[in-house]
Amino acid sequence: MKSKISIKNLDFHYGPNQALFDINLKIKEREVMAFIGPSGCGKSTFIRTINRMNDTIPIAKVSGEVLIDGKDIYAPKTDVVSLRRKVGMVFQKSNPFPKSVFENVAYGIRINRMHSGKSDLEDRVEKALVDAALWDEVKDRLNSSAFGLSGGQQQRLCIARALAVQPEVILMDEPASALDPIATQKIEELVVELKKEYTIAIVTHNMQQAARVSDKTAFFMLGKLIEVNPTEIMFTNPEDQLTEDYITGRFG
Amino acid sequence: MSEAIHNRRKFVSSIMTTVTAACAIFAIAVLILILSYIAYRGIAAINWEFIVSTPKPVGEGGGIGNAIAGSAMMTLLASLIGLPIGIGAGVYLAEFGDKWYGNTIRFLSDTLIGVPSIIVGIFIYTLIVLPMQRQSGLAGAIALAIIMIPIVARTTEEMIRLVPKSMREGALALGAPQWRVTWDIVMPAAASGIATGAMLSIARISGETAPLLFTALNSRFYNWYYDKPMSSLTVQIYNFATGPFEVEHQMAWAATLILVGLILVINIIVRIFTRKKF
Numbered sequence: 001m002k003s004k005i006s007i008k009n010l011d012f013h014y015g016p017n018q019a020l021f022d023i024n025l026k027i028k029e030r031e032v033m034a035f036i037g038p039s040g041c042g043k044s045t046f047i048r049t050i051n052r053m054n055d056t057i058p059i060a061k062v063s064g065e066v067l068i069d070g071k072d073i074y075a076p077k078t079d080v081v082s083l084r085r086k087v088g089m090v091f092q093k094s095n096p097f098p099k100s101v102f103e104n105v106a107y108g109i110r111i112n113r114m115h116s117g118k119s120d121l122e123d124r125v126e127k128a129l130v131d132a133a134l135w136d137e138v139k140d141r142l143n144s145s146a147f148g149l150s151g152g153q154q155q156r157l158c159i160a161r162a163l164a165v166q167p168e169v170i171l172m173d174e175p176a177s178a179l180d181p182i183a184t185q186k187i188e189e190l191v192v193e194l195k196k197e198y199t200i201a202i203v204t205h206n207m208q209q210a211a212r213v214s215d216k217t218a219f220f221m222l223g224k225l226i227e228v229n230p231t232e233i234m235f236t237n238p239e240d241q242l243t244e245d246y247i248t249g250r251f252g
Numbered sequence: 253m254s255e256a257i258h259n260r261r262k263f264v265s266s267i268m269t270t271v272t273a274a275c276a277i278f279a280i281a282v283l284i285l286i287l288s289y290i291a292y293r294g295i296a297a298i299n300w301e302f303i304v305s306t307p308k309p310v311g312e313g314g315g316i317g318n319a320i321a322g323s324a325m326m327t328l329l330a331s332l333i334g335l336p337i338g339i340g341a342g343v344y345l346a347e348f349g350d351k352w353y354g355n356t357i358r359f360l361s362d363t364l365i366g367v368p369s370i371i372v373g374i375f376i377y378t379l380i381v382l383p384m385q386r387q388s389g390l391a392g393a394i395a396l397a398i399i400m401i402p403i404v405a406r407t408t409e410e411m412i413r414l415v416p417k418s419m420r421e422g423a424l425a426l427g428a429p430q431w432r433v434t435w436d437i438v439m440p441a442a443a444s445g446i447a448t449g450a451m452l453s454i455a456r457i458s459g460e461t462a463p464l465l466f467t468a469l470n471s472r473f474y475n476w477y478y479d480k481p482m483s484s485l486t487v488q489i490y491n492f493a494t495g496p497f498e499v500e501h502q503m504a505w506a507a508t509l510i511l512v513g514l515i516l517v518i519n520i521i522v523r524i525f526t527r528k529k530f
Contacts, residue, residue: 051425058350085427095418098441107436108426158422165426 003067004029004169004199005050010064012045012223014057019045021224023064027216032191032200034214034231036207038246041220043203044092047171050201051087052080068169085112088162092174094154096146096161101138104146104157105129108165124164132160133190152183159190170194172202176209188213207247211235219243287512294509297502303510307472307488310497316507318474319488322389323511325476326468326484327458329393334400334457335450341401342408342446347434349409358409364402372398373463381467389475389482392468396457403456407449411442444526451522455515461486485511 005027012020020042027033035043045054052073054060065072073083085108096104105125115121125142129135134156138149146157155175162170172191176184184206191200191213204210210217210231217234219226219242227240238244245251301315308314345358376395381387415438423433439446461484469481470491485507492504 053421053425056421056424081427081429083427084425089421089425091418091421091425093418095416095422097419097422097437107423108428111426111428111432111436161422161426 002029003027004031004069005201006065006067006070007049008065008067010046010049010062010066012042012049012054012063013061015059019223020049023225025218025225025228027199027201029199030195030197031216032195032202032214033228034210034217035201035203035220036205036210036217036246037220037226038251039205042223043220044173046220047173047201047203048089050169050171051084051089052078053084053089055080085165086167087169087171088165088167089171090155090159090162090173090175092177094151094158094178096149096154096157099146100143101146101149101157102142105160105164108161112165114165128160128164129157131163131194132156133186133193134160150183152179152186155179155183155187156190159187163194167198169199169201172200174203174205177205184209207235219246221246290505290509290512293502293505295506297506298509302503302506306474310495310499314503316483316485316488316503316510318471319483319485319507320510321474321476322468322471322483323458323485325478326389326393326396326464326482327454329390329478330396330400330457331450331454333394334397334453335404337397338401338404338453339408339446339450341405343412343434343439345405345409346412347430347438358406361402361405364398365406368462369395369399369460370462370465373465373467376463376467384479387467387469387481389468389478389480392464392482392484393478395463395467396460399460399463400453400457403453404449407452408442408446411445411449412438414445415441448522448526451518451525455518455522458518459486459511459515461490465490485514 003026005025007023007025010020010023011018023046035047037043048054049062049066050068050073054062062074066074068083068087072078097107099107102125105128106121109115109121109124115124126135126139129138134153137153138157141148146154149157155178159170159175176187179187188209191202194200195215202210202213214231216228217231218228219234219238219240221242227234227238227243229239234243235247238247301313303315303320304317305313305315306318307316341357341361345354345361348354349358372395376391376398380391380394384391419437419441420433423437424430428436464484464487468484468487470487471481471483475482489504489507489511492500492507495501
Protein backbone atom coordinates (compact mmCIF):
# COMPACT_ATOMS: atom_id res chain seq x y z
CA MET A 1 0.00 0.00 0.00
CA LYS A 2 1.28 3.46 -0.83
CA SER A 3 2.03 6.18 1.69
CA LYS A 4 -0.73 8.68 2.19
CA ILE A 5 1.35 10.97 4.33
CA SER A 6 5.08 11.18 4.16
CA ILE A 7 7.12 13.42 6.45
CA LYS A 8 10.73 14.21 5.62
CA ASN A 9 13.26 16.01 7.83
CA LEU A 10 10.61 18.02 9.59
CA ASP A 11 11.85 20.66 12.02
CA PHE A 12 9.50 22.93 13.91
CA HIS A 13 10.25 26.08 15.89
CA TYR A 14 8.15 28.25 18.18
CA GLY A 15 10.22 31.41 17.98
CA PRO A 16 13.63 30.48 19.41
CA ASN A 17 12.48 27.14 20.80
CA GLN A 18 12.71 24.07 18.65
CA ALA A 19 9.72 21.79 19.23
CA LEU A 20 10.32 19.05 16.65
CA PHE A 21 13.66 17.65 15.52
CA ASP A 22 14.15 16.02 12.16
CA ILE A 23 11.01 13.91 12.02
CA ASN A 24 10.80 11.25 9.32
CA LEU A 25 7.63 9.21 9.11
CA LYS A 26 5.24 7.57 6.68
CA ILE A 27 1.56 6.86 7.21
CA LYS A 28 -0.12 4.50 4.78
CA GLU A 29 -3.53 4.88 3.31
CA ARG A 30 -6.32 3.65 5.61
CA GLU A 31 -3.97 3.13 8.46
CA VAL A 32 -4.44 4.32 12.01
CA MET A 33 -1.28 5.64 13.54
CA ALA A 34 -1.28 6.47 17.23
CA PHE A 35 1.10 9.07 18.67
CA ILE A 36 2.13 8.58 22.26
CA GLY A 37 4.64 10.27 24.52
CA PRO A 38 4.92 12.41 27.63
CA SER A 39 3.19 15.82 27.80
CA GLY A 40 4.94 18.52 25.85
CA CYS A 41 6.83 16.04 23.66
CA GLY A 42 5.50 17.55 20.43
CA LYS A 43 2.76 15.05 19.49
CA SER A 44 0.09 17.70 19.10
CA THR A 45 2.44 20.11 17.39
CA PHE A 46 3.34 17.31 15.02
CA ILE A 47 -0.17 16.38 13.92
CA ARG A 48 -1.05 20.05 13.59
CA THR A 49 1.65 20.39 10.95
CA ILE A 50 -0.29 17.93 8.77
CA ASN A 51 -3.19 20.33 8.17
CA ARG A 52 -1.13 23.48 8.73
CA MET A 53 -3.12 24.39 11.81
CA ASN A 54 0.07 25.88 13.20
CA ASP A 55 -0.19 28.62 10.58
CA THR A 56 -2.39 30.48 13.05
CA ILE A 57 0.58 30.87 15.39
CA PRO A 58 2.63 33.82 14.15
CA ILE A 59 5.95 32.71 15.63
CA ALA A 60 5.76 29.14 14.31
CA LYS A 61 8.29 28.11 11.70
CA VAL A 62 8.34 24.85 9.77
CA SER A 63 11.10 23.38 7.66
CA GLY A 64 11.32 20.06 5.89
CA GLU A 65 8.61 18.38 3.85
CA VAL A 66 5.13 17.14 4.59
CA LEU A 67 3.86 15.24 1.56
CA ILE A 68 0.24 14.21 1.17
CA ASP A 69 -0.32 12.04 -1.92
CA GLY A 70 3.19 13.03 -2.93
CA LYS A 71 2.56 16.79 -2.83
CA ASP A 72 4.37 19.05 -0.39
CA ILE A 73 1.72 20.92 1.55
CA TYR A 74 4.22 23.59 2.58
CA ALA A 75 4.97 24.46 -1.04
CA PRO A 76 4.17 28.13 -1.67
CA LYS A 77 1.32 27.36 -4.04
CA THR A 78 -0.59 25.17 -1.61
CA ASP A 79 -4.19 26.20 -1.06
CA VAL A 80 -4.51 25.88 2.72
CA VAL A 81 -8.30 25.98 2.57
CA SER A 82 -8.58 22.95 0.29
CA LEU A 83 -5.81 21.20 2.22
CA ARG A 84 -7.85 21.51 5.39
CA ARG A 85 -10.89 20.14 3.64
CA LYS A 86 -8.87 17.11 2.69
CA VAL A 87 -7.28 16.75 6.12
CA GLY A 88 -9.97 16.99 8.78
CA MET A 89 -9.28 17.50 12.45
CA VAL A 90 -10.92 16.60 15.74
CA PHE A 91 -9.70 18.50 18.76
CA GLN A 92 -9.00 17.55 22.34
CA LYS A 93 -11.85 19.60 23.70
CA SER A 94 -15.04 19.29 21.72
CA ASN A 95 -15.68 22.62 20.04
CA PRO A 96 -19.16 22.69 18.54
CA PHE A 97 -20.24 25.97 16.99
CA PRO A 98 -22.95 28.03 18.69
CA LYS A 99 -25.48 26.65 16.24
CA SER A 100 -27.98 23.83 16.04
CA VAL A 101 -26.87 20.20 15.73
CA PHE A 102 -27.84 20.21 12.05
CA GLU A 103 -26.06 23.47 11.27
CA ASN A 104 -22.88 22.28 12.97
CA VAL A 105 -22.60 19.43 10.51
CA ALA A 106 -23.93 21.44 7.58
CA TYR A 107 -21.43 24.25 8.07
CA GLY A 108 -18.47 22.60 6.36
CA ILE A 109 -20.68 21.40 3.51
CA ARG A 110 -22.04 24.88 3.04
CA ILE A 111 -18.75 26.75 3.06
CA ASN A 112 -17.23 24.30 0.62
CA ARG A 113 -20.39 24.35 -1.54
CA MET A 114 -20.53 20.60 -1.75
CA HIS A 115 -24.30 20.19 -1.84
CA SER A 116 -26.59 20.50 -4.83
CA GLY A 117 -29.73 21.45 -2.94
CA LYS A 118 -31.58 21.35 0.33
CA SER A 119 -32.38 17.64 0.27
CA ASP A 120 -28.83 16.79 -0.75
CA LEU A 121 -27.59 18.84 2.19
CA GLU A 122 -29.92 16.96 4.52
CA ASP A 123 -28.73 13.64 3.13
CA ARG A 124 -25.10 14.58 3.63
CA VAL A 125 -25.71 15.73 7.19
CA GLU A 126 -27.58 12.52 7.96
CA LYS A 127 -24.82 10.37 6.47
CA ALA A 128 -22.14 12.18 8.46
CA LEU A 129 -24.13 11.75 11.67
CA VAL A 130 -24.72 8.07 10.90
CA ASP A 131 -21.02 7.56 10.20
CA ALA A 132 -20.17 9.25 13.47
CA ALA A 133 -22.58 6.87 15.27
CA LEU A 134 -24.61 9.81 16.50
CA TRP A 135 -27.68 9.83 14.25
CA ASP A 136 -29.97 7.75 16.46
CA GLU A 137 -29.24 9.94 19.46
CA VAL A 138 -29.82 13.28 17.76
CA LYS A 139 -32.27 12.69 14.92
CA ASP A 140 -35.14 14.13 16.97
CA ARG A 141 -33.20 17.19 18.08
CA LEU A 142 -31.41 18.32 14.96
CA ASN A 143 -32.64 21.86 15.44
CA SER A 144 -31.75 22.27 19.06
CA SER A 145 -28.47 23.72 20.27
CA ALA A 146 -25.32 21.62 19.98
CA PHE A 147 -24.40 22.77 23.50
CA GLY A 148 -27.28 20.71 24.85
CA LEU A 149 -25.55 17.46 23.92
CA SER A 150 -23.44 15.52 26.39
CA GLY A 151 -19.65 15.77 26.22
CA GLY A 152 -19.31 12.50 24.34
CA GLN A 153 -22.08 13.42 21.94
CA GLN A 154 -20.47 16.80 21.32
CA GLN A 155 -17.20 15.12 20.44
CA ARG A 156 -18.94 12.73 18.03
CA LEU A 157 -20.72 15.75 16.58
CA CYS A 158 -17.31 17.28 15.92
CA ILE A 159 -16.28 14.04 14.25
CA ALA A 160 -19.47 14.11 12.15
CA ARG A 161 -18.68 17.71 11.24
CA ALA A 162 -15.22 16.67 10.08
CA LEU A 163 -16.60 13.69 8.11
CA ALA A 164 -19.22 15.81 6.38
CA VAL A 165 -16.65 17.53 4.17
CA GLN A 166 -15.40 14.11 3.00
CA PRO A 167 -11.79 14.35 4.07
CA GLU A 168 -9.22 11.73 3.22
CA VAL A 169 -7.21 12.06 6.40
CA ILE A 170 -8.52 12.66 9.92
CA LEU A 171 -6.28 14.07 12.62
CA MET A 172 -7.43 13.47 16.17
CA ASP A 173 -5.77 15.34 19.00
CA GLU A 174 -6.59 13.38 22.16
CA PRO A 175 -10.22 13.08 21.12
CA ALA A 176 -11.30 11.15 24.21
CA SER A 177 -9.17 12.71 26.92
CA ALA A 178 -12.05 14.73 28.37
CA LEU A 179 -14.61 11.92 28.17
CA ASP A 180 -15.85 9.24 30.53
CA PRO A 181 -15.03 5.57 29.84
CA ILE A 182 -18.32 4.80 28.04
CA ALA A 183 -18.01 7.78 25.72
CA THR A 184 -14.35 6.94 25.20
CA GLN A 185 -15.27 3.42 24.18
CA LYS A 186 -17.72 4.80 21.61
CA ILE A 187 -15.07 7.05 20.13
CA GLU A 188 -12.63 4.14 19.96
CA GLU A 189 -15.16 1.90 18.21
CA LEU A 190 -15.75 4.74 15.82
CA VAL A 191 -12.06 5.09 15.03
CA VAL A 192 -11.87 1.39 14.19
CA GLU A 193 -14.91 1.78 11.97
CA LEU A 194 -13.59 4.92 10.24
CA LYS A 195 -10.33 3.19 9.41
CA LYS A 196 -12.12 1.41 6.55
CA GLU A 197 -12.36 4.67 4.67
CA TYR A 198 -9.95 7.16 6.18
CA THR A 199 -6.32 7.54 7.08
CA ILE A 200 -6.19 8.48 10.74
CA ALA A 201 -3.54 10.04 12.96
CA ILE A 202 -4.54 9.99 16.61
CA VAL A 203 -2.71 11.53 19.55
CA THR A 204 -3.43 9.88 22.85
CA HIS A 205 -2.20 9.84 26.42
CA ASN A 206 -3.86 6.53 26.99
CA MET A 207 -1.61 3.68 25.96
CA GLN A 208 -4.36 1.09 26.14
CA GLN A 209 -6.26 3.25 23.72
CA ALA A 210 -3.32 3.33 21.34
CA ALA A 211 -3.07 -0.45 21.63
CA ARG A 212 -6.78 -0.90 20.95
CA VAL A 213 -7.29 1.34 17.96
CA SER A 214 -4.06 1.70 16.03
CA ASP A 215 -2.17 -0.28 13.42
CA LYS A 216 1.06 1.51 14.13
CA THR A 217 2.29 3.54 17.03
CA ALA A 218 4.83 6.35 17.07
CA PHE A 219 6.59 7.34 20.28
CA PHE A 220 7.72 10.92 20.70
CA MET A 221 9.94 12.36 23.38
CA LEU A 222 11.31 15.88 23.76
CA GLY A 223 10.45 16.68 20.16
CA LYS A 224 12.14 13.65 18.71
CA LEU A 225 10.54 10.64 17.12
CA ILE A 226 12.03 7.76 19.09
CA GLU A 227 10.34 4.80 17.49
CA VAL A 228 7.62 3.84 15.01
CA ASN A 229 6.46 0.28 14.78
CA PRO A 230 3.38 -1.86 14.30
CA THR A 231 1.39 -1.47 17.49
CA GLU A 232 1.65 -5.09 18.65
CA ILE A 233 5.43 -4.97 18.40
CA MET A 234 5.55 -1.59 20.07
CA PHE A 235 3.70 -2.82 23.12
CA THR A 236 5.28 -6.26 23.37
CA ASN A 237 8.79 -5.92 22.13
CA PRO A 238 9.86 -2.31 21.58
CA GLU A 239 13.21 -1.69 19.94
CA ASP A 240 14.20 1.33 21.96
CA GLN A 241 14.91 1.32 25.68
CA LEU A 242 13.17 4.70 26.09
CA THR A 243 9.99 3.31 24.54
CA GLU A 244 10.05 0.36 26.86
CA ASP A 245 10.60 2.58 29.88
CA TYR A 246 7.69 4.78 28.85
CA ILE A 247 5.15 2.09 28.09
CA THR A 248 6.00 0.16 31.21
CA GLY A 249 5.40 3.31 33.21
CA ARG A 250 8.88 4.04 34.44
CA PHE A 251 8.41 7.73 33.63
CA GLY A 252 5.97 10.10 31.92
CA MET B 253 -0.11 30.47 69.01
CA SER B 254 -1.99 29.11 66.06
CA GLU B 255 -5.21 30.02 67.88
CA ALA B 256 -4.02 33.64 68.02
CA ILE B 257 -3.20 33.69 64.31
CA HIS B 258 -6.55 32.16 63.55
CA ASN B 259 -8.42 34.78 65.56
CA ARG B 260 -6.42 37.58 64.05
CA ARG B 261 -7.19 36.34 60.55
CA LYS B 262 -10.89 36.10 61.32
CA PHE B 263 -10.83 39.60 62.76
CA VAL B 264 -9.08 41.11 59.68
CA SER B 265 -11.42 39.22 57.41
CA SER B 266 -14.52 40.55 59.15
CA ILE B 267 -13.17 44.12 59.07
CA MET B 268 -12.50 43.89 55.33
CA THR B 269 -15.93 42.39 54.66
CA THR B 270 -17.57 45.19 56.61
CA VAL B 271 -15.58 47.92 54.83
CA THR B 272 -16.33 46.61 51.33
CA ALA B 273 -19.99 46.03 52.21
CA ALA B 274 -20.25 49.60 53.50
CA CYS B 275 -18.77 50.92 50.24
CA ALA B 276 -21.22 48.84 48.20
CA ILE B 277 -24.19 50.01 50.27
CA PHE B 278 -23.04 53.63 49.94
CA ALA B 279 -22.78 53.33 46.13
CA ILE B 280 -26.22 51.81 45.81
CA ALA B 281 -27.74 54.17 48.35
CA VAL B 282 -26.62 57.19 46.32
CA LEU B 283 -28.24 55.71 43.22
CA ILE B 284 -31.48 54.94 45.04
CA LEU B 285 -31.48 58.40 46.61
CA ILE B 286 -31.08 60.08 43.21
CA LEU B 287 -33.73 57.96 41.55
CA SER B 288 -36.26 58.37 44.31
CA TYR B 289 -35.70 62.11 44.55
CA ILE B 290 -36.19 62.45 40.78
CA ALA B 291 -39.35 60.38 41.01
CA TYR B 292 -40.59 62.40 44.00
CA ARG B 293 -40.02 65.76 42.28
CA GLY B 294 -40.98 64.74 38.77
CA ILE B 295 -44.00 62.50 39.07
CA ALA B 296 -46.49 65.32 39.80
CA ALA B 297 -45.93 67.13 36.50
CA ILE B 298 -46.16 64.10 34.26
CA ASN B 299 -49.36 63.72 32.30
CA TRP B 300 -50.28 62.88 28.75
CA GLU B 301 -50.19 66.49 27.59
CA PHE B 302 -46.69 66.93 29.01
CA ILE B 303 -45.47 63.89 27.07
CA VAL B 304 -46.92 64.84 23.67
CA SER B 305 -47.11 68.63 23.45
CA THR B 306 -44.41 71.17 22.66
CA PRO B 307 -43.07 73.78 25.09
CA LYS B 308 -45.28 76.80 25.63
CA PRO B 309 -44.62 80.15 27.31
CA VAL B 310 -44.20 79.82 31.04
CA GLY B 311 -47.48 79.31 32.84
CA GLU B 312 -49.38 77.94 29.86
CA GLY B 313 -48.42 74.32 30.36
CA GLY B 314 -46.77 72.70 27.38
CA GLY B 315 -44.56 69.67 27.30
CA ILE B 316 -41.61 67.82 25.90
CA GLY B 317 -43.09 65.78 23.03
CA ASN B 318 -40.74 67.36 20.50
CA ALA B 319 -37.76 66.77 22.78
CA ILE B 320 -38.59 63.07 23.13
CA ALA B 321 -38.98 62.81 19.35
CA GLY B 322 -35.74 64.73 18.74
CA SER B 323 -33.76 62.59 21.20
CA ALA B 324 -35.14 59.43 19.57
CA MET B 325 -34.30 60.65 16.05
CA MET B 326 -30.77 61.73 16.91
CA THR B 327 -30.10 58.57 18.88
CA LEU B 328 -31.38 56.51 15.96
CA LEU B 329 -29.20 58.26 13.39
CA ALA B 330 -26.19 58.22 15.73
CA SER B 331 -26.68 54.47 16.17
CA LEU B 332 -26.97 53.90 12.41
CA ILE B 333 -23.64 55.67 11.96
CA GLY B 334 -21.84 54.66 15.13
CA LEU B 335 -22.77 51.01 15.60
CA PRO B 336 -21.55 49.62 12.24
CA ILE B 337 -18.31 51.61 12.42
CA GLY B 338 -17.75 50.77 16.08
CA ILE B 339 -18.49 47.07 15.65
CA GLY B 340 -16.36 46.91 12.51
CA ALA B 341 -13.47 48.59 14.29
CA GLY B 342 -13.85 46.21 17.23
CA VAL B 343 -13.76 43.19 14.94
CA TYR B 344 -10.62 44.54 13.31
CA LEU B 345 -8.92 45.15 16.66
CA ALA B 346 -9.79 41.69 17.95
CA GLU B 347 -8.99 39.69 14.82
CA PHE B 348 -6.14 41.60 13.21
CA GLY B 349 -5.08 44.18 15.78
CA ASP B 350 -2.05 42.50 17.32
CA LYS B 351 0.57 44.50 15.48
CA TRP B 352 1.81 48.00 16.33
CA TYR B 353 -0.94 49.71 14.33
CA GLY B 354 -3.59 47.72 16.19
CA ASN B 355 -2.10 48.84 19.47
CA THR B 356 -2.02 52.42 18.21
CA ILE B 357 -5.68 52.32 17.23
CA ARG B 358 -6.56 50.74 20.57
CA PHE B 359 -4.69 53.47 22.46
CA LEU B 360 -6.30 56.25 20.42
CA SER B 361 -9.69 54.68 20.86
CA ASP B 362 -9.22 54.54 24.63
CA THR B 363 -8.15 58.17 24.56
CA LEU B 364 -11.26 59.08 22.60
CA ILE B 365 -13.42 57.40 25.25
CA GLY B 366 -11.86 59.72 27.81
CA VAL B 367 -12.29 62.93 25.80
CA PRO B 368 -14.89 65.19 27.48
CA SER B 369 -18.03 65.14 25.37
CA ILE B 370 -18.21 68.93 25.07
CA ILE B 371 -14.97 68.78 23.07
CA VAL B 372 -16.67 66.47 20.60
CA GLY B 373 -19.44 69.07 20.42
CA ILE B 374 -16.97 71.87 19.65
CA PHE B 375 -15.29 69.72 17.04
CA ILE B 376 -18.56 69.01 15.24
CA TYR B 377 -19.54 72.65 15.59
CA THR B 378 -16.40 73.62 13.66
CA LEU B 379 -16.64 70.78 11.19
CA ILE B 380 -20.34 70.72 10.36
CA VAL B 381 -22.31 73.53 11.97
CA LEU B 382 -20.10 76.38 10.69
CA PRO B 383 -20.03 75.21 7.05
CA MET B 384 -23.79 74.50 7.11
CA GLN B 385 -24.30 77.84 8.83
CA ARG B 386 -26.87 76.41 11.19
CA GLN B 387 -27.30 73.93 13.95
CA SER B 388 -28.97 70.70 12.96
CA GLY B 389 -30.12 67.31 14.15
CA LEU B 390 -27.55 65.86 11.78
CA ALA B 391 -24.69 67.63 13.55
CA GLY B 392 -26.02 66.46 16.91
CA ALA B 393 -26.34 62.88 15.72
CA ILE B 394 -22.79 62.85 14.34
CA ALA B 395 -21.45 64.22 17.61
CA LEU B 396 -23.26 61.43 19.46
CA ALA B 397 -21.97 58.85 16.96
CA ILE B 398 -18.39 59.96 17.60
CA ILE B 399 -18.90 59.43 21.32
CA MET B 400 -20.39 56.05 20.61
CA ILE B 401 -17.79 54.59 18.25
CA PRO B 402 -14.87 54.01 20.64
CA ILE B 403 -17.15 52.57 23.34
CA VAL B 404 -18.72 50.12 20.92
CA ALA B 405 -15.35 49.29 19.37
CA ARG B 406 -13.76 48.40 22.70
CA THR B 407 -16.68 46.34 24.03
CA THR B 408 -16.95 44.51 20.70
CA GLU B 409 -13.24 43.74 20.81
CA GLU B 410 -13.46 42.43 24.38
CA MET B 411 -16.44 40.23 23.52
CA ILE B 412 -14.81 38.80 20.39
CA ARG B 413 -11.63 38.03 22.30
CA LEU B 414 -13.70 35.96 24.71
CA VAL B 415 -14.69 33.53 21.93
CA PRO B 416 -12.49 30.48 22.53
CA LYS B 417 -9.66 29.83 20.13
CA SER B 418 -10.82 26.24 19.82
CA MET B 419 -14.02 27.37 18.12
CA ARG B 420 -12.07 29.29 15.49
CA GLU B 421 -9.77 26.34 14.94
CA GLY B 422 -12.77 24.06 14.48
CA ALA B 423 -13.99 26.21 11.62
CA LEU B 424 -10.54 26.69 10.10
CA ALA B 425 -10.04 22.91 10.18
CA LEU B 426 -13.12 22.51 7.98
CA GLY B 427 -11.58 24.66 5.30
CA ALA B 428 -13.28 27.94 6.21
CA PRO B 429 -11.41 31.06 5.11
CA GLN B 430 -10.55 33.57 7.84
CA TRP B 431 -13.31 36.05 7.01
CA ARG B 432 -15.96 33.32 7.14
CA VAL B 433 -14.66 32.13 10.49
CA THR B 434 -15.08 35.66 11.80
CA TRP B 435 -18.47 36.21 10.19
CA ASP B 436 -20.12 32.80 10.65
CA ILE B 437 -18.68 31.57 13.92
CA VAL B 438 -17.01 34.28 15.97
CA MET B 439 -19.57 37.07 15.48
CA PRO B 440 -22.61 34.92 16.35
CA ALA B 441 -20.77 33.53 19.36
CA ALA B 442 -20.05 37.07 20.55
CA ALA B 443 -23.41 38.49 19.43
CA SER B 444 -25.07 38.85 22.81
CA GLY B 445 -22.03 40.59 24.26
CA ILE B 446 -21.76 42.92 21.28
CA ALA B 447 -25.47 43.72 21.58
CA THR B 448 -25.00 44.54 25.27
CA GLY B 449 -22.19 46.96 24.43
CA ALA B 450 -24.28 48.52 21.68
CA MET B 451 -27.31 49.04 23.91
CA LEU B 452 -25.22 50.44 26.75
CA SER B 453 -23.63 52.91 24.36
CA ILE B 454 -27.12 53.92 23.20
CA ALA B 455 -28.09 54.45 26.83
CA ARG B 456 -24.96 56.50 27.31
CA ILE B 457 -25.52 58.85 24.35
CA SER B 458 -29.18 59.34 25.10
CA GLY B 459 -28.05 60.99 28.34
CA GLU B 460 -25.51 63.32 26.73
CA THR B 461 -26.14 67.07 26.86
CA ALA B 462 -22.86 68.81 26.19
CA PRO B 463 -22.26 67.64 22.60
CA LEU B 464 -25.80 68.70 21.63
CA LEU B 465 -25.76 72.21 23.13
CA PHE B 466 -24.27 73.92 20.10
CA THR B 467 -24.69 71.22 17.47
CA ALA B 468 -28.39 70.33 17.56
CA LEU B 469 -29.22 73.39 19.64
CA ASN B 470 -32.91 73.17 20.48
CA SER B 471 -36.29 73.76 18.94
CA ARG B 472 -39.67 74.67 20.28
CA PHE B 473 -41.47 72.63 17.65
CA TYR B 474 -41.72 69.12 16.37
CA ASN B 475 -39.01 68.88 13.74
CA TRP B 476 -38.81 65.82 11.49
CA TYR B 477 -35.90 67.06 9.38
CA TYR B 478 -32.29 66.37 10.22
CA ASP B 479 -31.00 69.58 8.60
CA LYS B 480 -32.73 71.83 11.14
CA PRO B 481 -32.10 72.44 14.82
CA MET B 482 -33.59 69.68 16.85
CA SER B 483 -34.77 69.48 20.42
CA SER B 484 -33.54 66.83 22.80
CA LEU B 485 -34.57 65.75 26.26
CA THR B 486 -31.23 66.58 27.79
CA VAL B 487 -30.94 70.09 26.34
CA GLN B 488 -34.59 70.72 27.19
CA ILE B 489 -33.92 69.70 30.78
CA TYR B 490 -30.96 72.09 30.83
CA ASN B 491 -33.16 74.93 29.57
CA PHE B 492 -35.94 74.18 32.02
CA ALA B 493 -33.56 73.85 34.91
CA THR B 494 -31.74 77.12 34.20
CA GLY B 495 -35.00 79.08 33.81
CA PRO B 496 -36.09 81.45 36.59
CA PHE B 497 -39.54 80.02 37.31
CA GLU B 498 -40.52 77.28 39.68
CA VAL B 499 -42.93 75.80 37.13
CA GLU B 500 -40.01 75.31 34.73
CA HIS B 501 -38.01 73.56 37.42
CA GLN B 502 -40.98 71.31 37.97
CA MET B 503 -40.96 70.44 34.26
CA ALA B 504 -37.21 69.81 34.37
CA TRP B 505 -37.74 67.22 37.07
CA ALA B 506 -40.53 65.61 35.10
CA ALA B 507 -38.43 65.47 31.92
CA THR B 508 -35.55 64.02 33.93
CA LEU B 509 -37.80 61.31 35.26
CA ILE B 510 -38.86 60.45 31.71
CA LEU B 511 -35.25 60.38 30.49
CA VAL B 512 -34.13 58.16 33.36
CA GLY B 513 -37.15 55.94 32.74
CA LEU B 514 -36.27 55.57 29.06
CA ILE B 515 -32.65 54.69 29.87
CA LEU B 516 -33.90 52.17 32.42
CA VAL B 517 -36.12 50.65 29.74
CA ILE B 518 -33.16 50.37 27.36
CA ASN B 519 -31.14 48.62 30.06
CA ILE B 520 -33.96 46.22 30.84
CA ILE B 521 -34.31 45.42 27.13
CA VAL B 522 -30.56 44.68 27.07
CA ARG B 523 -30.97 42.27 29.97
CA ILE B 524 -33.83 40.41 28.33
CA PHE B 525 -32.34 40.50 24.86
CA THR B 526 -28.93 39.19 25.88
CA ARG B 527 -30.05 36.47 28.24
CA LYS B 528 -28.20 33.31 27.23
CA LYS B 529 -30.30 31.32 24.82
CA PHE B 530 -28.52 28.06 25.36
